[in-house]
Amino acid sequence: MSKKETTNPKEVRNQNYETKKMNNLEKSNKKKDKGLPWWVEFLFVQIGLPDKLLIKILKAKKQSKEFIKNENKSLITLFFVITTLAYFYPVIKHTKNKLDCEVIARNYIIKNKNTIGINNREIRMLSTNFCYGGEEIYEIENLKN
Numbered sequence: 001m002s003k004k005e006t007t008n009p010k011e012v013r014n015q016n017y018e019t020k021k022m023n024n025l026e027k028s029n030k031k032k033d034k035g036l037p038w039w040v041e042f043l044f045v046q047i048g049l050p051d052k053l054l055i056k057i058l059k060a061k062k063q064s065k066e067f068i069k070n071e072n073k074s075l076i077t078l079f080f081v082i083t084t085l086a087y088f089y090p091v092i093k094h095t096k097n098k099l100d101c102e103v104i105a106r107n108y109i110i111k112n113k114n115t116i117g118i119n120n121r122e123i124r125m126l127s128t129n130f131c132y133g134g135e136e137i138y139e140i141e142n143l144k145n
Helices: 009-032 038-047 051-070 072-112 120-131
Strands: none
Touching: 038 051, 051 072, 072 120
8 A cells, every 4th residue: 555645735825935035036036137328337437427317317207207197188288289289380381481471562562553443352363463473463563663
């Protein structure tokens, strides 16, 4: 007859505890051996910037991460608003330049051309035409001639 091997539950627990402890030590050693980030290595080890600056940078980094985590909704809203303004800025700029050109062309037409018998709508039409490269303005008689 063969004897069954009996295992003591305390021994199994102790073995499991020891293996877990060894695994944790190996993991912590890997974390310790990880090394410094490249920018810390470069700025503070190679160049030799003061350690106080590193402390301030790391503190600001931590605060910014917390701020982003806490204010996520407002940051997304701000990003959306900035993106919308950046998207429409070329349209707004083109419209402003067009209106400025029309005003300058209108003043030029009134000052240098014979505008007797031409109403304001026609002057506006001529100034718009002139801004877009039209040549109808040259068909109006000059005041000097």
